[in-house]
Each structure stands twice: as C-alpha cells, then as structure tokens.
Amino acid sequence: MKQKKALITSVSLLIGLIGIIFLFRFMTVTEYTNDISQNFNYFFNAEKTLPKFSETVKSNEELSSSEKELYILYKVGCPYCNASHQYIEQKITKLDNDHKRNIKYVNVSSKAGKTLAKRYNISKAATILVVSKELTRGYVSFDSAMEKNSKIVPNKEEVDDAFTVFNTII
Structure with missing residues (x-):
C-alpha cells in the first residue's frame, strides 16, 4: 500500500x-x-520554423558605432519576426555590399538586444531600428509585421520606409 x-x-x-x-x-x-x-x-x-538569421549580433561589443546601422530585432519563436523575415531578406538582397555591411540581426533576448531595447526604447521584437547621427533623434524604429484579417503578415510599408531611411543616409 x-x-x-x-x-x-x-x-x-x-x-x-x-x-x-x-x-x-x-x-x-x-x-x-x-x-x-x-x-x-x-x-x-x-526553433524549426525560425528563419536562419545570419550575421547575428550577440554581445554589446559587436554593436557598431559606425555612422549608420540597420538592426533587425527578432526573438526565437516570434510569429511576427517569422512573418516579416522573407520580405526583409528580399529588401537586403537589393542593397549594394557597402549597405549590407551595416545590417545586423539582434535577438532581443541577448545582451546586445537588451541593450538596444533599453537605449532606443524598443518594447517588442519584430522591429527594424535605423541608427544614425544624421537622424533628428539619432534613431528611428519601424514595426516589421502586423495583424491583418486575423493573420500575421509583413508590414511592407514600414519595412519599405525603414530601408528608404537607411538608404538616404549618406
């Protein structure tokens, strides 16, 4: 018993x-x-459905201090990040190599991600952050995905705006 x-x-x-x-x-x-x-x-x-993010920044030391940077913030398992990844990659492939060097993926759960989120007041993943001294506030952020008709889809207008801002900075 x-x-x-x-x-x-x-x-x-x-x-x-x-x-x-x-x-x-x-x-x-x-x-x-x-x-x-x-x-x-x-x-x-x-983990199986997450797109293969390349050139991922993991530590604060890897955060660049160049004249301009485009950070793509993501989180493993985030459906918004997953939805926007392919569209973002299409935009990146159209850039010249000089611009591509200044694009970095950052997991918001990493040390570098937490630093960027705090520094630039980012409250969620699936965000594109353009950082430059030429911008009025020094940075501008864009939502890379949204809900539309009960589905999560890329926010093409915001992604396009982010790349336009990034491309216009000298």
Missing part, C-alpha cells in the same frame, strides 16, 4: 513538473500575440 502511494505521488509530481515546463515554454513563445491559437504551432516548432 505504501509503495502504491509513493508511486502515485511520484507520478503526480512528474506530471506537475511537465505541466510547469509546458506552461513556461508556451508563455515565452507566445509573448507577442494575444491569440493563443495562432501560436500553438510555434510552441512545438519555434
């Missing part, structure tokens, strides 16, 4: 622990949208 009680207690604790892990994982992946049903797939496939 005591062994049966111990087994039931152990199984109950294990199920509770799995439930807590499940809840924590789900909440961290679904942070950027109110509709949980849209994110259920991201809970199970966040």
